Amino acid sequence: MKVLLTAFGAFPGVPINPSQVLLEGFAKPDALNFQLHKVLLPVDYSYCVQWLSTLTEEYDLVIHMGVANNASQNQVELQAKNYRGLTPDTKGFFCEGKISLEKPEVLMTDLSFDFLEGESYKQIVKSRDAGDYLCNFLYFKSLEKGSFRRVLFYHLAPDSIISADLQQKLLAWLLEQIFIENYR
Numbered sequence: 001m002k003v004l005l006t007a008f009g010a011f012p013g014v015p016i017n018p019s020q021v022l023l024e025g026f027a028k029p030d031a032l033n034f035q036l037h038k039v040l041l042p043v044d045y046s047y048c049v050q051w052l053s054t055l056t057e058e059y060d061l062v063i064h065m066g067v068a069n070n071a072s073q074n075q076v077e078l079q080a081k082n083y084r085g086l087t088p089d090t091k092g093f094f095c096e097g098k099i100s101l102e103k104p105e106v107l108m109t110d111l112s113f114d115f116l117e118g119e120s121y122k123q124i125v126k127s128r129d130a131g132d133y134l135c136n137f138l139y140f141k142s143l144e145k146g147s148f149r150r151v152l153f154y155h156l157a158p159d160s161i162i163s164a165d166l167q168q169k170l171l172a173w174l175l176e177q178i179f180i181e182n183y184r
Contacts, residue, residue, distance in 0.1 A: 001034040001183070003175075004059040008066045008134065011043035011090050018159045019065035022167045029172045032179055034060070041138070043090045048138050052145070061111075061150050061178065062142060066135040068155040074162065074170060075127035076116065077153040079108045080140035085132030099140050107143035109152055115177040123162055123170055127155065150182070 007023035010016060020040055028036045037059070041048055068075060082105050088094040116126050130136035130153050139153040154174070156167060 001060045002037065002058060003028075003034050004037050004039065004062045006039045006041055006062070006064045006138075008041050008043050014067055014069065016159075018067050018156045018162075018164070018167065021159070021164050022065060022156065022171060025164065026168060026171055029176060032175060034179075043134055045084075045089050045093050045095075045134060045137065046091070048134065049141065052138075052141050059150075060183075062152070063175075064135070064138055064142065064151070064153045066153070066155055067158060068131070068135075069158055071155060071157040072161055073122070074124045074157055074167075075155040076113055076124060076174070077109075077127050077130040077135075077139060077155060078113070079106045079128050080130050080136050080143055080153065081106055081132070082140060083132055084137050087133050089134060099137060100144060103140075103144055107140055109143065110150055111152055111178060112181050113178075115181050123157070123166070124174060130155070152178075 005023060007019035008017055009020050023038050023040060028034065041051065082099050082103055084095060084099055086094055086096050113126055116124060130139050135153055135155065142151045
C-alpha cells in the first residue's frame with residue numbers, strides 16, 4: 001500500500017507553514033504497513049496543476065495538508081467546492097470563479113470518518129468548507145481525477161493553537177483511524 005502526503009510551503013502571512021513542518025518531521029507509525037511518499041508543494045496554482053497532471057494514480061491514499069489560520073482545531077475536509085476566490089498565490093495569480101465548468105458544485109471524498117464521532121481526539125473535527133484558496137483548489141482537482149477518490153484534505157490549526165509535537169501525534173492517530181475504518 002502506498003500513501004502520498006503533501007504539504008504547502010510558506011505564503012504571505014504564513015512565513016513558516018505548519019503543514020511543511022509536519023510533513024518534514026513526520027515518520028509513519030510502525031504499526032501501519034505502507035510506503036509513505038512526501039511532497040512539498042509551493043503555494044502556486046500553475047505548479048499544482050502541472051504537478052497533478054504528471055501524478056500517476058498509484059497511491060492508495062492521498063492526504064493533502066495545509067494551514068487554516070483562523071481554525072482552533074484541525075479539520076478533516078469532507079468535500080471540495082468548485083470555486084476559487086480572489087486571494088493570489090505566491091506568484092500573484094488568482095482567477096475567481098469555477099474551477100471546472102464540467103464538474104458539479106461539490107466533490108466529496110470516498111473516505112469514511114465515522115471515527116470522528118463521539119470520544120475521539122477533540123483537536124480534529126469534520127468540515128465541509130475547505131475555503132476558496134489553493135487548499136480547496138488542490139483538493140477539488142485531486143478528487144476530479146476520477147478513481148483517485150481516496151483523497152483527503154487535512155487543514156491544520158496554527159502552531160500557536162496546536163504544537164508541532166502534538167500535530168505529529170494527531171496525524172499518526174488520524175492515519176491509524178483511516179486505515180482501521182477504510183482499509184480493513
